[in-house]
Each structure stands twice: as C-alpha cells, then as structure tokens.
Amino acid sequence: MDIFRIFHLQCARRLPALSESHPCSRLHGHSFRVELGVSGDLDPVHGWVVDFAEIEAAWQPIHRTLDHRYLNDIPGLENPTSENLAIWLWGQLRPVLSGLSWVKVMETHDSGCIYRG
Ligand SMILES: Nc1nc2c(c(=O)[nH]1)N=C([C@H](O)[C@H](O)COP(=O)(O)OP(=O)(O)OP(=O)(O)O)CN2
Numbered sequence: 299m300d301i302f303r304i305f306h307l308q309c310a311r312r313l314p315a316l317s318e319s320h321p322c323s324r325l326h327g328h329s330f331r332v333e334l335g336v337s338g339d340l341d342p343v344h345g346w347v348v349d350f351a352e353i354e355a356a357w358q359p360i361h362r363t364l365d366h367r368y369l370n371d372i373p374g375l376e377n378p379t380s381e382n383l384a385i386w387l388w389g390q391l392r393p394v395l396s397g398l399s400w401v402k403v404m405e406t407h408d409s410g411c412i413y414r415g
C-alpha cells in the first residue's frame with residue numbers, strides 16, 4: 299500500500315549552472331509542491347501504513363530549514379534544481395521516515411520530478 303502527504307514550500311533560488319541569458323539563472327521564486335510517499339504493509343491493529351502525523355512530524359524540520367529561504371545558501375543545495383532538491387529531501391528524510399518510497403517535487407503546476415532513492 300502506498301500513502302502520501304503533500305506539503306508546500308515558498309523558496310527563492312537561482313540556477314548557477316545556466317548561462318546569464320537563461321531566466322532561471324536569475325534570482326526567482328517558486329511555490330514548490332512536495333509529495334512524500336510512504337509504502338508498506340497495513341498495520342493490522344490500526345489499519346494504516348503509518349500515521350499521517352508521522353510524515354508531518356518528519357517534514358517540520360525541513361519546512362523550518364527551507365521555507366521562505368534562499369535555497370542556494372543551504373549546504374547541498376548550491377545548485378537547487380528541482381531534481382537536486384528532491385535528492386536532498388530524500389537524504390534528509392530517509393533516515394527519519396521509515397518506509398519513505400518517493401519524493402515528488404513540483405516546481406510549477408506542469409513541471410516536476412520524482413526521486414525514489
Ligand atoms: N529539469 C529541470 N528543468 C528546469 C528546472 C529544473 O529545476 N529542472 N528549472 C527551471 C527554472 O527554475 C524555471 O524557473 C522554471 O519555471 P518556468 O520556466 O517559469 O516554468 P514554465 O515554463 O512552466 O512557466 P512559464 O510561466 O510558462 O514560463 C527551468 N527548467
């Protein structure tokens with residue numbers, strides 16, 4: 299069974315590997331939509347994979363670290379593409395959120411990525 303919870307981050311970033319002519323090389327902001335997926339068998343007592351509150355609790359330190367921040371300043375996010383953000387989120391969350399199965403980052407309504415470790 300797969301369950302997921304959705305979170306939102308407001309962040310500033312620039313993508314330093316791009317040429318100056320590319321708009322994303324300039325400072326700009328994104329309202330990221332992050333989906334955290336957790337997979338596992340149902341706990342027969344509770345009838346759930348994991349309490350959604352556990353996913354929420356794992357997310358809170360991430361939110362404090364990233365929300366309304368300039369991502370490029372965060373160690374490991376010097377080139378904060380959505381892909382690198384998904385990988386970074388996986389690295390932060392995998393040790394504390396058992397059953398983490400995917401991290402999906404949507405940077406706009408139409409564009410995003412999924413990382414499964
Ligand atoms: N594979 C990736 N491609 C791009 C990334 C990325 O992280 N991974 N990032 C960007 C830019 O950050 C850019 O801000 C994306 O937004 P934008 O180009 O504005 O998105 P849209 O084209 O969907 O929006 P429009 O309003 O239609 O311009 C670029 N590529």
Ligand SMILES: [Zn+2]
Pocket residue numbers: 322326327328405
């Ligand atoms: Zn961008």
